[in-house]
Amino acid sequence: MKVESEVGRLQAVLLHRPGPELENLVPRDLERLLFEEIPWLPQARREHAGFARQLEALGVHVYYVEDLLRDLARDPELREEMVESQLEASRLRRDPARAAVRRCLLEEVPPEELPDRLIAGITKEAVRRWKQTPSLSDLTAPLNPFYLDPLPSMYFTRDHGAMIGPNLLVSQMTHRARRRETAFLRTLLRHHPLFQGVKAWWEEPLPTGIEGGDILAVAPSALVLGLSERTSEAAIEVVAERLFAAGALREILVLQIPSRRAFMHLDTVFTMVDRERFLIYPGIEERLRLFRLAFDDGRVRAEETTDLARSLARLVGVDRVELLRSGGDDPITAAREQWADSTNVLAVAPGQVIAYDRNEATNRTLQRAGIEVLEIEGSELVRGRGGPRCMSLPLDRLPLG
Numbered sequence: 001m002k003v004e005s006e007v008g009r010l011q012a013v014l015l016h017r018p019g020p021e022l023e024n025l026v027p028r029d030l031e032r033l034l035f036e037e038i039p040w041l042p043q044a045r046r047e048h049a050g051f052a053r054q055l056e057a058l059g060v061h062v063y064y065v066e067d068l069l070r071d072l073a074r075d076p077e078l079r080e081e082m083v084e085s086q087l088e089a090s091r092l093r094r095d096p097a098r099a100a101v102r103r104c105l106l107e108e109v110p111p112e113e114l115p116d117r118l119i120a121g122i123t124k125e126a127v128r129r130w131k132q133t134p135s136l137s138d139l140t141a142p143l144n145p146f147y148l149d150p151l152p153s154m155y156f157t158r159d160h161g162a163m164i165g166p167n168l169l170v171s172q173m174t175h176r177a178r179r180r181e182t183a184f185l186r187t188l189l190r191h192h193p194l195f196q197g198v199k200a201w202w203e204e205p206l207p208t209g210i211e212g213g214d215i216l217a218v219a220p221s222a223l224v225l226g227l228s229e230r231t232s233e234a235a236i237e238v239v240a241e242r243l244f245a246a247g248a249l250r251e252i253l254v255l256q257i258p259s260r261r262a263f264m265h266l267d268t269v270f271t272m273v274d275r276e277r278f279l280i281y282p283g284i285e286e287r288l289r290l291f292r293l294a295f296d297d298g299r300v301r302a303e304e305t306t307d308l309a310r311s312l313a314r315l316v317g318v319d320r321v322e323l324l325r326s327g328g329d330d331p332i333t334a335a336r337e338q339w340a341d342s343t344n345v346l347a348v349a350p351g352q353v354i355a356y357d358r359n360e361a362t363n364r365t366l367q368r369a370g371i372e373v374l375e376i377e378g379s380e381l382v383r384g385r386g387g388p389r390c391m392s393l394p395l396d397r398l399p400l401g
């Protein structure tokens with residue numbers, strides 16, 4: 001398994017089917033759990049199944065995080081490791097209730113249900129019989145019902161990490177609400193046979209945030225990284241230093257985007273759709289800052305640069321690249337469609353992308369440019385603020401010929 005380019009023909013991908021975690025969302029928790037609205041689960045699942053069918057029709061192997069975790073949960077030791085790593089990444093880390101939650105998960109929950117239950121969230125009610133005396137947190141249950149929060153963003157598997165060449169960079173999520181998602185990926189990477197031969201680029205978590213939605217592999221050994229609400233300068237510097245030192249990269253282009261909910265990751269405003277073509281939300285162009293990172297005498301050297309198209313061409317190693325603009329020349333349409341993830345398309349091969357059907361103006365622009373747009377429905381899925389790229393973690397792509 002290997003990913004050397006954002007657009008090489010997709011061979012294998014990791015998804016998560018939206019599940020009861022979405023039904024455990026309540027208005028009070030929306031902001032903290034990084035949602036604006038509550039998707040209607042049955043419809044979200046139908047839309048997601050449509051996305052997976054589209055991928056399978058293209059011959060892509062679709063793996064589901066929850067299925068792989070279920071494979072591991074059959075083994076008592078791995079089950080224990082899964083539970084421990086979930087508790088460690090949660091708010092319960094130093095909570096007196098930790099032992100009771102652990103016993104409930106290991107002694108009461110049937111192993112085949114464990115991954116789904118962990119993703120859906122564990123209520124205080126479910127744990128009550130494992131506690132000797134009612135505690136303050138039991139009494140606050142009506143207002144604050146969960147020991148382990150639901151993971152409603154779990155279906156945005158892109159953010160959990162990124163294959164860079166043959167190895168996986170596991171993200172360090174900025175918000176606690178999403179840290180348990182990456183703990184699952186680490187468990188899979190360590191133990192699931194699917195990942196045999198794939199290593200984590202490094203074992204220990206990075207000091208600060210970097211998320212997969214900010215990582216674009218535009219060419220072998222060249223990355224574009226978003227500096228965003230979720231990915232920090234410090235994390236980029238550490239990642240750059242380590243990947244340069246390992247000989248995995250020759251250059252990085254950092255695109256700084258405004259730190260805003262609407263553009264929480266770079267891939268909400270910018271993606272690659274063909275060997276030499278990119279899709280960008282025009283409302284962001286004036287506000288971008290560009291920095292080039294290179295390895296110089298064992299040190300990462302940063303310099304500011306200006307021309308996006310020229311910088312990308314240099315990175316990809318071609319004379320020129322083309323920037324396609326989302327929203328069909330109308331700033332209002334462009335802003336509305338950006339909110340519905342118009343630029344968050346998933347390239348399944350050079351010049352072939354999966355996109356939400358609702359982003360009509362952007363899809364027309366792509367089609368006129370000769371890009372094949374495979375449209376999927378996503379009116380419930382989009383309520384979580386992500387599109388086909390966010391909903392997929394590519395594990396294997398063919399090299400570009």
Ligand SMILES: NC(=O)NCCC[C@H](N)C(=O)O
Binds near residue numbers: 033035156264265389
């Ligand atoms: N790559 C992406 O842009 N992912 C979308 C993440 C949406 C999720 N609700 C979040 O705010 O983290």
